[in-house]
Amino acid sequence: xxxxxxxxxxxxxxxxxxxxxxxxxxxxxxxxxxxxxxxxxxxxxxxxxxxxxxxxxxxxxxxxxxxxxxxxxxxxxxxxxxxxxxxxxxxxxxxxxxxxxxxxxxxxxxxxxxxxxxxxxxxxxxxxxxxxxxxxxxxxxxxxxxxxxxxxxxxxxxxxxxxxxxxxxxxxxxxxxxxxxxxxxxxxxxxxxxxxxxxxxxxxxxxxxxxxxxxxxxxxxxxxxxxxxxxxxxxxxxxxxxxxxxxxxxxxxxxxxxxxxxxxxxxxxxxxxxxxxxxxxxxxxxxxxxxxxxxxxxxxxxxxxxxxxxxxxxxxxxxxxxxxxxxxxxxxxxxxxxxxxxxxxxxxxxxxxxxxxxxxxx
Amino acid sequence: xxxxxxxxxxxxxxxxxxxxxxxxxxxxxxxxxxxxxxxxxxxxxxxxxxxxxxxxxxxxxxxxxxxxxxxxxxxxxxxxxxxxxxxxxxxxxxxxxxxxxxxxxxxxxxxxxxxxxxxxxxxxxxxxxxxxxxxxxxxxxxxxxxxxxxxxxxxxxxxxxxxxxxxxxxxxxxxxxxxxxxxxxxxxxxxxxxxxxxxxxxxxxxxxxxxxxxxxxxxxxxxxxxxxxxxxxxxxxxxxxxxxxxxxxxxxxxxxxxxxxxxxxxxxxxxxxxxxxxxxxxxxxxxxxxxxxxxxxxxxxxxxxxxxxxxxxxxxxxxxxxxxxxxxxxxxxxxxxxxxxxxxxxxxxxxxxxxxxxxxxxxxxxxxxxxxxxxxxxxxxxxxxxxxxxxxxxxxxxxxxxxxxxxxxxxxxxxxxxxxxxxxxxxxxxxxxxxxxxxxxxxxxxxxxxxxxxxxxxxxxxxxxxxxxxxxxxxxxxxxxxxxxxxxxxxxxxxxxxxxxxxxxxxx
Numbered sequence: 001x002x003x004x005x006x007x008x009x010x011x012x013x014x015x016x017x018x019x020x021x022x023x024x025x026x027x028x029x030x031x032x033x034x035x036x037x038x039x040x041x042x043x044x045x046x047x048x049x050x051x052x053x054x055x056x057x058x059x060x061x062x063x064x065x066x067x068x069x070x071x072x073x074x075x076x077x078x079x080x081x082x083x084x085x086x087x088x089x090x091x092x093x094x095x096x097x098x099x100x101x102x103x104x105x106x107x108x109x110x111x112x113x114x115x116x117x118x119x120x121x122x123x124x125x126x127x128x129x130x131x132x133x134x135x136x137x138x139x140x141x142x143x144x145x146x147x148x149x150x151x152x153x154x155x156x157x158x159x160x161x162x163x164x165x166x167x168x169x170x171x172x173x174x175x176x177x178x179x180x181x182x183x184x185x186x187x188x189x190x191x192x193x194x195x196x197x198x199x200x201x202x203x204x205x206x207x208x209x210x211x212x213x214x215x216x217x218x219x220x221x222x223x224x225x226x227x228x229x230x231x232x233x234x235x236x237x238x239x240x241x242x243x244x245x246x247x248x249x250x251x252x253x254x255x256x257x258x259x260x261x262x263x264x265x266x267x268x269x270x271x272x273x274x275x276x277x278x279x280x281x282x283x284x285x286x287x288x289x290x291x292x293x294x295x296x297x298x299x300x301x302x303x304x305x306x307x308x309x310x311x312x313x314x315x316x317x318x319x320x321x322x323x324x325x326x327x328x329x330x331x332x333x334x335x336x337x338x339x340x341x342x343x344x345x346x347x348x349x350x351x352x353x354x355x356x357x358x359x360x361x362x
Numbered sequence: 363x364x365x366x367x368x369x370x371x372x373x374x375x376x377x378x379x380x381x382x383x384x385x386x387x388x389x390x391x392x393x394x395x396x397x398x399x400x401x402x403x404x405x406x407x408x409x410x411x412x413x414x415x416x417x418x419x420x421x422x423x424x425x426x427x428x429x430x431x432x433x434x435x436x437x438x439x440x441x442x443x444x445x446x447x448x449x450x451x452x453x454x455x456x457x458x459x460x461x462x463x464x465x466x467x468x469x470x471x472x473x474x475x476x477x478x479x480x481x482x483x484x485x486x487x488x489x490x491x492x493x494x495x496x497x498x499x500x501x502x503x504x505x506x507x508x509x510x511x512x513x514x515x516x517x518x519x520x521x522x523x524x525x526x527x528x529x530x531x532x533x534x535x536x537x538x539x540x541x542x543x544x545x546x547x548x549x550x551x552x553x554x555x556x557x558x559x560x561x562x563x564x565x566x567x568x569x570x571x572x573x574x575x576x577x578x579x580x581x582x583x584x585x586x587x588x589x590x591x592x593x594x595x596x597x598x599x600x601x602x603x604x605x606x607x608x609x610x611x612x613x614x615x616x617x618x619x620x621x622x623x624x625x626x627x628x629x630x631x632x633x634x635x636x637x638x639x640x641x642x643x644x645x646x647x648x649x650x651x652x653x654x655x656x657x658x659x660x661x662x663x664x665x666x667x668x669x670x671x672x673x674x675x676x677x678x679x680x681x682x683x684x685x686x687x688x689x690x691x692x693x694x695x696x697x698x699x700x701x702x703x704x705x706x707x708x709x710x711x712x713x714x715x716x717x718x719x720x721x722x723x724x725x726x727x728x729x730x731x732x733x734x735x736x737x738x739x740x741x742x743x744x745x746x747x748x749x750x751x752x753x754x755x756x757x758x759x760x761x762x763x764x765x766x767x768x769x770x771x772x773x774x775x776x777x778x779x780x781x782x783x784x785x786x787x788x789x790x791x792x793x794x795x796x797x798x799x800x801x802x803x804x805x806x807x808x809x810x811x812x813x814x815x816x817x818x819x820x821x822x823x824x825x826x827x828x829x830x831x832x833x834x835x836x837x838x839x840x841x842x843x844x845x846x847x848x849x850x851x852x853x854x855x856x857x858x859x860x861x862x863x864x865x866x867x868x869x870x
Contacts, residue, residue, distance in 0.1 A: 064408030095563045132560040180548035324707040360551040
């Protein structure tokens with residue numbers, strides 16, 4: 001009996017000790033939680049409190065695995081870090097980016113939906129009044145831009161050509177490949193033909209940039225236009241070469257490749273060439289912005305803009321982007337409004353030219 | 363680095379403690395994704411990419427490719443037990459897998475499918491290893507003219523698939539070709555058959571069409587018929603019997619090693635050619651299995667050769683697709699496009715650089731595919747019992763549950779409600795086709811290849827003029843196509859004239 005009593009006593013002792021332990025662990029948790037809250041110097045009030053723990057939906061108008069998707073998956077952890085919200089990526093491919101873009105334009109105006117935009121394509125689609133372009137790009141609330149586009153003309157080194165001048169002289173013998181009629185690789189090729197008075201044969205209808213690359217390796221085509229990001233690895237392998245880049249100034253990683261503007265001096269009508277190139281460049285500067293639907297409350301836009309800026313300047317993100325060959329060229333939301341305006345205001349004759357290029361009438 | 367040295371180093375890395383756990387987790391993840399209808403290999407890979415930024419190359423590759431390699435195995439199980447292709451590639455398994463289940467041989471079909479997948483993947487991976495030295499030249503043989511003729515050749519397999527009723531099969535295949543025309547034609551920039559709907563501008567998405575044609579149609583039938591998927595409810599196998607059947611299936615797969623070898627070769631070759639796509643490979647292999655079988659009349663009624671052939675090709679495709687991805691960075695399938703992006707994230711360069719300096723990385727991929735598929739095979743066998751039990755559930759319970767999963771899968775591809783409608787419409791079409799005896803496989807082949815045929819014909823004519831057909835490779839392939847077609851037409855006529863007297867007797 002006696003020993004039994006002590007057993008019971010011991011049991012209660014143990015259970016008491018256990019409950020004390022539990023309580024103290026709970027207390028520790030609370031303290032840790034408080035401390036965590038303390039280290040976030042500003043207490044979560046107002047907009048920050050609104051976003052804390054909420055879910056932000058980030059619409060990507062293209063499939064998983066593409067450039068737009070990769071950028072978003074790269075950036076979203078940092079956007080989470082600076083907003084305190086969870087960021088979920090929604091791939092909504094379709095109609096060349098129009099579907100995702102329309103979805104974003106009409107999304108709930110509560111600041112919990114944002115989306116990536118293919119800047120130059122959405123501007124030209126709006127100008128050309130493409131069916132299904134149910135948005136006004138200037139009305140978007142821009143958070144900022146991830147990157148501006150550097151378009152490059154890539155040629156196969158086996159083709160025997162090494163510079164843009166040689167291609168210029170060769171004229172009609174040169175075949176440039178492109179994806180869909182009116183798509184960006186096609187528009188680039190048409191713009192270059194018009195600006196430099198070239199007669200290059202453009203064959204469109206290739207499936208994707210990777211099929212274009214194979215056609216270059218086979219010698220079916222000499223080269224094609226594309227974004228610098230997607231041309232990067234093939235060029236690194238030494239099979240392809242960039243002979244011309246868009247823009248006014250040479251970008252850092254393409255320091256020995258002439259820009260289209262440098263070449264403008266050599267055309268018969270430099271004035272006309274520069275006018276076309278300027279409009280083209282304005283489109284590229286719109287690049288790849290991230291925006292919220294029009295009508296989102298201004299204080300939430302302000303908060304998201306700040307978080308977006310901090311995310312894109314996070315040293316960890318910059319290191320990761322560099323490692324994966326993804327260039328970041330940030331522009332703020334305010335700057336984006338300016339850039340979109342500039343892109344939309346083309347001289348009439350040039351606007352007509354771009355519209356027919358997008359419609360595939362050239 | 364020499365090939366032998368690279369192989370050794372690759373193997374040791376793949377089984378090392380730094381890499382193997384990722385390979386294992388990846389393989390199991392892929393298997394589960396595969397079992398869920400609508401979620402496919404590139405979904406699994408896209409989910410994994412965010413983890414890669416902080417990973418070393420070897421474990422990253424093992425994680426990613428491990429997940430990708432087992433997806434088709436999981437998909438095969440769903441195809442056999444629920445008549446629902448887990449991924450698009452498993453559509454051919456539907457022709458003979460479910461009929462075997464109806465005969466009470468579901469577990470045997472599953473065992474054979476899992477083993478065939480493993481052997482096919484191993485073949486594909488080894489083919490990749492053997493082809494390494496000459497890889498670059500081989501891939502460059504295939505451009506628009508060659509792909510056009512090859513796609514035509516693949517189309518003629520409709521003749522084999524639908525031999526019993528050639529007219530109905532042709533109708534179905536031509537309907538498939540018509541369906542492929544829907545959407546924006548990227549040659550003329552005109553919208554075809556879109557009826558002004560923006561949703562149709564990119565054409566019909568493959569996954570909802572397959573889910574509709576086969577899975578939803580099956581649900582309708584089950585609903586109309588009542589009962590359960592496994593026929594009578596009492597016939598659900600005991601655990602012991604299931605195990606015995608799985609083992610029999612494994613033995614059957616090894617007994618058909620020659621068929622597996624041939625079908626794997628078809629799969630690997632079709633995967634190697636960029637732009638042909640991996641979905642038709644299983645059908646072509648199925649057609650070949652039927653053509654070469656001693657009992658072709660049993661195909662479609664639960665012949666194990668049909669399951670083995672298509673599943674072997676299914677996984678061999680990836681070895682071929684990987685080859686063209688590595689050689690040039692030209693991805694052979696949509697999953698490979700994602701892999702390419704991931705390799706870049708991991709700091710690996712494809713092309714000559716990898717072939718010369720990083721042979722070990724290539725062998726990590728090869729061993730990942732082989733080991734991953736082995737894990738998938740063993741892991742899949744553990745899933746057979748619960749899945750086969752689920753087929754015994756009453757239709758009134760099973761149909762709503764499966765329909766929810768199927769429609770979620772259709773929606774998930776591009777977050778589109780419209781695709782749910784597509785799956786529903788094709789469910790009705792598929793049900794009617796099955797009832798009226800039209801070949802759904804023929805329709806699917808027409809649909810999958812229609813766009814490839816049209817687009818590559820345009821490119822071939824643009825690039826080399828109408829004479830492209832006289833170039834050596836296209837000419838050879840075209841001759842094979844014509845001979846193949848002629849032979850099949852001849853056998854059809856022969857069979858008919860042999861059977862005609864029997865039919866016409868009463869009339870005389």
